Amino acid sequence: MKTFDCDQVLSMIDDLVDEALDEHDRTSARSHLEACPSCRAEFQAATRLQAATRSLPRSTEPERDLWPGIAHRIEDRRVVRGEFERPPAVRPRRWWMAAAAAAILVVSVSLAYRAGLERGWPQTAATAPVESFYVRAAYGGPGTGLESARDQLRSSLDDRRDELSPETWSVVMENLLVIDNAIARIETAMADNPNDGRLNRQLATAYRQQINLLQRATRLPAEV
Amino acid sequence: MKKTALVFLMALAVAGVTRADRTVNETRPLAADGRVEVSNISGEVKVIGWSGDGVAITGLLEDGVEELTISSGGNHLSIEVELERRTRNGGSAYLTIKVPKAASLDIETVSANISVDGVLGELDLESVSGQVEISGEARTVEASSVSGDVIATSTAGSSELESVSGNIIVRHASGRLDASVVSGNIEIEGGALDSFDGETVSGSIFCAAGPTDRGRFTIETMSGTIEMVVAPGINAEFSIETYSGSIKNDIGPSPKRTDDYGPGRELRFTAGSGGARISIESFSGSVKLRTN
Incomplete structure (x- = not known):
């Protein structure tokens, strides 16, 4: 052994x-x-x-449209940048707690997705403002390039919904949700480690993947 | 009277069968390094590089296919399957197209599978839900599917393979390889690559191909697992990082924590004399290095 x-x-x-x-x-x-x-x-x-x-529920049909409340909470979940004094190292930080928070956030995002999907669009954490130095460097920061590009692509894709088969639409939506969940988990981790270069890189990668998928989906040939 | 009606019905049935099973057998001239564009909705597009002259198109058009339009000009040939409007989703076309080996291809389908064998030019292949399969040493390959698998065998040039929920499977490749999926998996078996960039969000990555002497591998995932099979005697520098996943290394030292009080593991070591560089990074996915 x-x-x-x-x-x-x-x-x-x-x-x-x-x-x-x-x-x-x-x-x-x-x-x-x-x-x-x-x-x-x-x-x-x-x-x-x-x-x-x-x-936690894996799939829940909301009894009412939960999005406005969730959107408000996500909107508040900005990553605050700055210098933080490390607390006395009496015991290891419970990073499991952060993981649990991420799990709960993922479920919240899933609920938001379900709620948004019924109206035609997954409304997810990725609609939250972006605050990361890698993402800023890559896309121009909040309120500029990335968010604008994402919104335009979502709008373009929405316009094409009737041209895509339900199966293809479902694959695109589900995978956008996979990416959104990834973004939510990274951002939760970044709340504890705002200057972690690795997390910033991974967040930038996740945003790039989101934009790539939206771009591909808007260019797909008409199926219907 | 009954006999006449029976004959009439039989004639209709024969006409129906003929309509449903129209065959294609066409040839067109094309320069040896010409470009062929193919557009099909459903069925199959199978392209084979051959030593013959021009392009030979054979196949079957099912009921619901309006017509097969073939147009050419200069270095270019276009083959387009058009469906009847009333059966936009109904008609399949199964095409086998022989093209000069040095030709380039631009193929777009919806649910039709695409396969290309022995064509050496530039390949641009895209399907929505069909499988895309490439075999042979094309100069460049860009192949993508949304939900279908992308399978490449013995590619040697520069290959960019993408899927969303489908898998990417590569066997005995060389040259440059970029593979990207969201929830699908990436599986690389055999071959030696000058560079390999592989990334997934939730899918797993299995890599049993090695780098060339100065090869560069960058393998990333968010939550999928990464497993790399390393050949004995490899000369490479390894750099592995994960935020909350685990690292298991059967070929060298153990990983270290990056933070005494939080998550994070990293592992850096050199196998043999170095030379190649292998960088692996995950957010929460586990990473494993092992020998055969």
Whole structure:
């Protein structure tokens, strides 16, 4: 049996909780958890998060149009840039909490998507203002290039809805939602780490993918 | 009287079958390095590079296809399937087109599958829900589908492959490869690439192809998994980062935390003498390096 140290076990906790490890790694990791209270606590926190996430509805038909309220909350969810003093490092920050917040946001976005879809358009977190130095550099920042391009493309695509088959429309909408969820999760992470270059890069990539998909969808040949 | 009616009905049935099963058998001249444009809605477009002269078009037009329009001028040939208005979604056309090997192609379909074999010019292939399949050493390939798979075998030039929810599957490729999907998966098997840029949002990436001596790989995902199979004796610098995913490395050192108090893992190491560069990045997806 392999022997894992704390770093190795922590790096595979997600897979351990998801039961995605092979048998040897799972046995070794569990052996480490039995002897290590710190890693065990992380594992238990991850297990609780997974249980909480699974209890969230995967697909919910809203009883009423929830979008206005969600839009208001998303609008308020701007990333605030600035210098922050790190709190005393008494214990590791519970990044699971941020992950849980992201999971809840994803569900909120999904609800918004469903609500918007009934009216013809997924209204999602990606309609929120953009605030990231990579995104600003790439697209010109909030209120300028990116948002304008996105709005124009959405409008163009909306005009073409009757030309696309329901199946194609559904694929495009579902994948825009996948990207929007990704954007929401990155932005949640950036709330804790606003100057993380990696997150900024990934956010810029996600916005590029969103624009690319919108561009492709608006250029598709008519099906109907 | 009954006999006459029966004959009449049989004649109608034969006419119907003929209408439904119209065959195509046409040839047109084209320069060896000419360009062929094809537009089809449903069915199949199969293109084969050949050593013969000009373009040979064979196939079948189902009921609902109004006509097959073939027009040419100079270095260019256009083949367009037009459907009857009343059956806009109904008629399929199954075309096999032989073109000079050095020709270039511009093919657009809705649900029709596209396959191209042995054409060496510039290939621009686009489908909405059909599968796009390319085989052979074309100079450049741009191939995309929204929900269909994109499959490339033995490509050698510069290939840009895209799908949204379909998969991208590449076998024994060389040269440059860009592969991008949203929720589909990317699977690269065999071959040695000068460069590989692969990205997904939620789809997984499996890469069992190696870089050339100075090859550059950039592999990114948001939440999908990345698995790379590394050949023994590889000479490459690896740089792997993930925000909240895991990193498992069977071929070298273990990853390190990037922050004592938050998520984040990174792994940088050199295998052999370096030379090639492999950069892998994920937000929450797990990354695994392993040998065969």
